[in-house]
Amino acid sequence: MVLRRLKPPVSLTIAVLFAAIVASLHLMSSATQDSSRLGQLYSSLLLINSLGSMLLLGLVGANVYWMLKQLKRKVAGSRFTARMVFLFILLSLAPASIVFYYSMQFLQQSIDSWFDVRIDRAMEDALQLGQAAMDEQMRTVLRQTEQAAERLENVPDSMLGITLSELYDTPQDADFTVFSKQGRIVAASGGSAESIVPDLPNEGVLLQLRRGRSHVSLEPAAEAGEGLRIRAVAVVNARDESYFLQTLYPVPRRLAELADTVESAFVHYKELNYLRSSLKASFSLTLSLVLLLSLLAAIWSAFASIRRIVAPVRRLVQGTRAVAEGDYEKRLPVKSKDELGFLVESFNVMTAKLARARDEAHNSRQEVERQRAYLETLLGNLSSGVLSFDSRLKLQTANHASGVILNADLPARINTPLAKLAELYPHLADALALVGERGMRDKPWQEEITLVGPEGRQHLLCHGTPLLNGDRQWQGAVVVFDDVTELIRAQRSAAWGEVAQRLAHEIKNPLTPIQLSAERLRHKLGGALGEAEAEVLDKSTRTIVQQVEAMKTMVNAFAEYAKPARIQLQPVQLSQLVEEVVALYPPKSGVRFELQLSEGLPAISADPVKLRQVLHNLIKNAQEAAEGEGLIQLLTRMVPDRYHCWIELLVRDNGPGVAPEQADRVFEPYVTTKTKGTGLGLAIVKKIIEEHGGTIRHDAGYRGGAGFIIRLPLPDTVATSENVIHG
């Protein structure tokens, strides 16, 4: 982060780079053009610029490599970058190449134009002219020297100095020196006071002199910048030995200056001519380096700038990809305030809105899911059956209660059309047809439907509600129904109880006076009447008393039926109880038993006295119904259902059975097909069973006679009988 903050902006880097390059190139260009102090830096500048070029070449190479890699990997924005870079290079390379080509042409021609054959010739001539003038001077000096040498011949050594002074008595700048072959100075004379030690010729000249030849040469003066001088040496044959006479004669100043000018110009021209190709190469090198450096810097800058320009586009592409993949949290940094920055900002706003919409949708979905779960739980725990159908009358909803009530696995038949359901469950066909017909209505409806299922006749109270859309168009229907069979039965039982209680009360009261009155009549009139009348009276009064007894019994039975429950609950093994009761009916009693009693059933909480009565009533009922020898099947077992565990007792006989039309009323008082009995047996059985929190129903599936199914709850799974009755 700190590094990023310290990093200079790209534009500044580029500006500094360009400034450095321009400065370096300017210095090199200046150094190329003149030989001033910058000339000394030429090689350094050349090296620096070459290294700079290599560095830039490396940078450009790295950038190109990076770009190609990105292109290969199909990174976002890479093609855009490549296109822009290509365009930029093309645009910068084309004019630069043209300028370079013509500059090179111009350079070559300009340098060539400096040199001309005529100037060459003039220079050569000027030099030769100078040399001719100098040669003339040299010849004169040599002649004079040789003449002087002749005069010095045969002069004794001691006289050499004086003779020499006499010879050159005229004051001039020339120096005269007589020296031996070994270089020993014998005599010296001259006008230049500065030269204390005479300047002797070098070994080469001495060798030439020793061979007896004179020497003359032109050479620069001893002091730099003093012009030219002529050195002439001649052999002096003295008396004792040979000497050399040297004359150092300065060339006249004007002549020396002219000669020097000609010589310098000639040398300069010759040097230039010699350096012509090198000069061209040098200028070309500088120009090429300028072009190369500028181009490379421009290309590198182009890379840097293009990368900067493309960065937001690349980020946008990456962001779009992320959004396409479902990442709505993607936010792009807004780094510029231009149109691209605006685009990036708009993208951020868009993704934020998308994310919000997604969250809202997610929340709504969760809410719907929650509602659905809530509804499912509600429907699942509802005792009423709920069915819903869509516009094509396909089953859409069926709660658990609907399946239980209708004895059909409707929750597993979702999306099944109504007609198909009717085929699958024939006992529901009529009811479903009715629902289909009613369900098409636009208004709510209510209807009581009776159907005959595996468990007998059922009364359903149905409420239908149409499902309408926003345009009030029918989209389906919801049907809610309750099994009111038990309710109707209970109402009927309650009504009978009331009737029985009143009947007992109203009828029982006059019976005793009637019985007493009849007995009194017999007692009082028995003796007073004749035998025949007495017999009639006796028979009549006995009949009255018997019938009154019978009526009393009947009324007591009614009273018993209507009496509130008084049961003493205790753990009872049902199978054991059945065995005990059956044992009371010996084979000669005309009834045979077939027992299928499950061993190890859990004990139920019941009143054994009442349960015995139930069994007696049922056995009696079967015995009375049977024609001939009765066969009674008794079966006990444990039956679990969704919520409870029940102990089930099946009682079946081989009698004529129950007529279907009476099946649902068989437990009502005085509903009987038998000629004997009070008609209260089954009603009392039902009352007792219900007092124990159990149920009894006619086994409609059994065809061999009458069958009854009793279910008694296990104590830990159901409320007490009190709760059931009074609750």
Add this chain to the structure above:
Amino acid sequence: MSPSRAGVGAVLLAAGAAFAATDSPRIVRAELVREGERHLLNADVEYRFSDAATEALQNGVPLTLQLNLQVSRERRYRWDETVVDEHWSFRLRYHSLAKLYQWVEEDGRAPRGFASLAALLEEMGAVRRLEVPGAGVLVPGQSYQARLAVSLDIESLPLPLRPVAYLSPAWYLASPWFPWSFVD
């Protein structure tokens, strides 16, 4: 010679050493003798110029030669210490008017002229009694390692010639170092 130029020269000379030409100077003998308080250098150098260098000289391009002397003292466990590092430069030029090859020394003395290049090189090759100003630091009785080399100073060439001179073997005129040991 400025440090930067010396640096550049060193880099480019090192590159050029790969093509050390046969036409290069060679040091045959060298010695450093004490004479009182002074130290004098005597050496025999065999100068050989390539055709390119000779041609340039004849075409008016002055050539600058540099004689380098280094004296170092051996040290145990460390780099040898360079106690003397002296340079002498002298220029060769051709005087067209006088048809002379000239040997110009740095000390401002009059240039010495020679009718032939060979004579000049022979004279220049015999280094006699060349005073070494920086040798005052040498301790008598101490043994030293000395080495001598001569090379053409490319940086003194005309500017257009320098890139070519740096890159061409014909212009690589430098003798290998001539080492010797002595006791002062």
